Amino acid sequence: MPKWFTGAAVLCGLMFAVAPVLIANAPYESTMGLVQKIFYVHLPSAWVFLLSAIVCGVASVRFLFRGDPRQDRLAWAAAELVVLFGLVTLVTGPLWARKAWGTWWQWDVRLTSSLMGWMVAVAYLLLRKYGGPGSDKLGAGLALFGMANVPFVYISVNYWRTIHPATSVVPTLPSSFGVPLWFSAVTFLLLFVLLLRLRVRLQEQHAALDALYLSMDA
Amino acid sequence: MMLRRLVVVFVLVVAGSASRDAACVRAAEAGSWDPAYVVSVLSAQQPAPTQQEEFVPIEELPPQDQLPAAPLLVAAYSFVVLALFAYLVSVARRLGAVQHELERLESELKRSGRR
C-alpha cells in the first residue's frame, strides 16, 4: 500500500469520531427538527455515490478503447462503491422522507434515476461475478450504456411525473447548512478514496495470484 | 371551540414568522377571539414567505400525526455505520484470503525451485 494510506486512514477514523459531535451540536432546522440531521449523512453519501459512478464510467470507457487492465480494476472497485454508497443513500433517504414528506417513497426524478443507476451498478457486479471469461469487456459496455442512459431516464421520469402531479409538497431546504455538512462531506470523500484504494489493491492481488498460477502451469 | 382554536392557530402559523406566531398564539390563548383582532394581526404581518403556505410545520400538527423522529434518526445512523463497517470487514477478509494464498503459493514455488 502507498505511504499516505495509513495516515489518511487514521485521519478518516478521527474525522468519523468527531463528525457525530459536530452534527449533534448543529442547530435544529426549524421546520423538520431532529430528523433533518439525517441530511448530514444522506447528502454526502449521495455525492460520493455520484462520484463513484462517474469514476466507474470513465474508467470503463478508457478500458474499452485502450485495454489497460488498471482501468478495469478501477472500474470494478468503483462499481462496488456505487452499490455501497447508493445503498446508504437509498436507505437514509426514505427514513428522512417518512418524517419530512409523510411517505417512504416518491417516484420523483432524483429518486427514480438514483434507483436506476444503482440497479445498473448491481447488474454490473452480478455480471462481473457470474459472467465468467469476457465479462470485463461486457461490464465496460454496460457501464458505457448506463452512462448514456442517465439523461433518458431523467427526461422520461420527469415528464412521466409532471403529467401525474405530485401528491405531497416537497419542502425546499434552507441554504445554510453550516459547517457539519461540509465536514461530513469531506469525511465521506476521504473514506471513498481509502475504500477505492483498498478495493483496487484487492483487485491487484487477484491479478498477481492469477499471474502466479499461470506461471506455475507454464 | 377546540376546532375553532386550531383553525386560528393554523392561520396564524401560516401567515407569520415563528416568534410572532408565539406571541399571537399566546394572545389567542388569552382569549382574544374577536375576528377583528385576528384580521388586524394578520394585516400587520409581513407578507409570508411563499414556502410557508405550502406545508404545516411539524410542531403544529396534531399529536397523532406527529411521527417520532428519534427512531428514524437512530435507524439511519446505525444503518450507515453498520453498512460501512460490514463493507470494510468484507474487503479486509477478501484481501486477507488473497494475501494468504499468494504467500502460500510463493513459498511453494520457492521450495519446488530448490528441489
Next chain:
Amino acid sequence: MFARIVWLVLRKDFTVEVRSLEIAYTTVFFAISCVLVFAFALVQEGRAPEGGAAGILWVAIAFAGTLALGRTFERERQSDTLRALLLAPAARPAIYVGKLLGIVALLLAAELLLVPLVAFLFQAPLLVRPGWLATVLLTGTIGFAAVGTLFAAMLVRARSRDVLLPVLLYPITVPVIIAGVRGTAALLQPEFDPGIIHFWLALLVCFDVVFVTLALWTFEPLMTD
C-alpha cells in the same frame, strides 16, 4: 457493400428460422401466455383495470423480446456460428444491423398478434389510431432491440447468460418502457392530445438514434477477444 452484408445476415437468419419456426412460435406463444397471466391477475369481476392495457402490452413485449434475444443467440452459439460470422471478411457493424433487423422483424410479428389480444381481453380501444400505435410500437421495439441485440451478442460467451440478459437489459431500457407505456396510454385517452404523443415519440426516436449509434461504435471493441 454494407447494405449487402446486412441483407445477407438477415436472409441467413430468416432461412434458418423458416425451416423450423422454433423461435417465432415459442416467442409468440410466450407473449400470449404473459397476457393471459395478466388477465387472470388483474381482470376482476369481468372488468379490466383502467389504463392497464398499455402497461401489459409493453411488459409482454419486453418479456417476449428477452426470450427471443436469448434464443436467437443461443442458436448462434450451439455450433459456434457467431464466431464464424465474426471471422467473415465483413464489417462488424453490418453484422450487428443484420441481427438487429431480424429481432425487430420477429418482435413486430409478435406485436401483430399481441395488440388485438390485449385490446380484446382488456377492452381497450387500442386500434382506434392504428398509425400512431404502429409508430410508437416500431420506435419502442427498435430501442429495446438495439440494446438487447448488443448485450445478447456479448453474452454469448459468458456464463449464466440466460439470467444475466434480463438483469442487464431491463435497467437500461427503462426509458423505452416508460415512453412506450405512456405514449400508448395517451393513445387510449378519450380526448386525443398530439402534444403528449409527439413528446414520447421524440424521446423514443432520440433513444433509438443514440443507442444504435453507440452500439455500432462499440460492437467492434466489444466483440473482439
